Amino acid sequence: MSLPRYYFPGHRKIANLDFAKLGFDYTACPYRFEAVFQHGIWRVRGLIEDPNMTIPEGSQCLHYGQELFEGMKVHRGPDDRIYAFRPLENARRLNHGARYLCGPEVPEALFVRGIEEVAAANHPYIPPHGSGAALYVRPFYLGIGDNVGVKPARSYVFRIFVTPVGPYFKGGFGPDQGKAFMVSRLDRAAPRGSGHVKAGGNYACSFTPGQEAKSRGFAEALYLDPREHKYIEEIGAANFLGFRDGKLITPESTSVLPSVTRNSLLEIASTTFGWITEERKITLDELGEMDSAACCGTAAVVSWIARIADGDREWTFEFDERWQQLYDAILGIQTGTGDDPFGWRHEIPLK
Ligand SMILES: Cc1ncc(COP(=O)(O)O)c(C=O)c1O
Structure with missing residues (x-):
């Protein structure tokens, strides 16, 4: 499923979705955030609309699994304020992985800025407070390039997409939900x-x-x-x-x-x-x-x-x-x- 693009700055409307019925599934939201690492520096592409990606066929992420991801949730408060949870912890875990996979770290400030921008841009898709659903945030990191040898990439993509989700395990939490x-x-x-x-x-x-x-x-x-x-x-x-x-x-x-x-x-x-x-x-x-x-x-x-x-x-x-x-x-x-x-x-x- 793909959702309509209607983001206007200052727009506070909530998308017309049956949030309470969502499972843990992917629904494409209008915007994603991207930064690219090339020639030793991260260049911020910012918010983009295309949910598809084009990467070189020799990319390390495709052949040798040089890929990392994170998972976080953003919630809507009772007063319509929007909250992420400990995003720096996820940034640090991603960077622990980047060091392990011999790639460059994503600056923590860039990681947090990406979360903020992508959540704000897609805010009609942040489920209503009390619906039991949340906006799932998926930052990920790919080693890319024209390559065939087993070695770390020189270029990387850091992207964050979001999608509204319901409970991970069917039934959610409750005394009868063991x-x-x-x-x-x-x-x-x-x-x-x-x-x-x-x-x-x-x-x-x-x-x-x-x-x-x-x-x-x-x-x-x-x-x-x-x-x-x-x-x-x-x-x-x-x-x-x-x-x-x-x-x-x-x-x-x-x-x-x-x-x-x-x-x-x-x-x-x-x-x-x-x-x-x-x-x-x-x-x-x-x-x-x-x-x-x-x-x-x-x-x-x-x-x-x-x-x-x-x-x-x-x-x-x-x-x-x-x-x-x-x-x-x-x-x-x-x-x-x-x-x-x-x-x-x-x-x-x-x-
Ligand atoms: C293998 C594994 N263990 C545990 C967790 C829970 O980690 P967190 O609480 O940071 O989501 C996750 C999810 O990220 C996971 O993939």
Whole structure:
């Protein structure tokens, strides 16, 4: 689906879409933001309308996976003010990836400016407050050029598109919305590989385990550590959380993606609620000792886990009010309905 272009500066109208019915799908919005790195400098192209891209056929992103992406959400507050959430954290994670893939960093100020411009330009598509939907923001980074050898590119494109989305897991969050996951015997990352980087190739390699889980009726695959297959890593595109002995625990691993949502929830848990948090190795067998479990991420927010299956073994969990507390606290910050003691809300200036 492609949406009409009607952006006028100062225009405050909301697009005529059934936002409450949106799934986690792509809908082309009128504007995207782009910058190009050539001859050692970033040149800002700014807002552009064409959703298609033309790049050289030899580009490193096409053949060798020299590609990175980010995922964030922008929300409309009750007073129609527009908020991003901790955009600098995503800029830093992208640049961690850029260093790992031997490409130039995107200046943080350029990254944040891009988010602000593209969100403001497409603001009719920022879902109404309370609709349960959000504007998903997808910054990405491509190594391009006329090339055939296995080596990093000299030129890069940094682009950001946006699209309004509904819940990532069908049904969203609620006491009756526990999700089921299947332990995969395949790995998404190598022990000393690129799991900590948001590189496209990691995700292509998660399609088979993800599809296997979905074809058996599960929401996603749960990955174990790639060295011993003993410890919990993460779940699809979300980090793992559990409550055990009154503590909020999360896996410590160099092969999981450091989640902005998880880091924020851990801080809310300890600072706002005074709970003890622990980042440590968590064995799969420990699921039997846990009071409750959940996964979290930009797309998933907080999703509580009702069931985890591993062959003929199975662990089941009840809804835990503490997931609701965490969900309400982070969403309150993101949507402008709650206090923001950490200063994480980033208001998007509207011209
Ligand atoms: C593999 C993986 N783990 C975890 C997450 C959650 O990270 P965040 O909370 O920054 O969205 C994501 C999504 O970005 C992901 O792709």
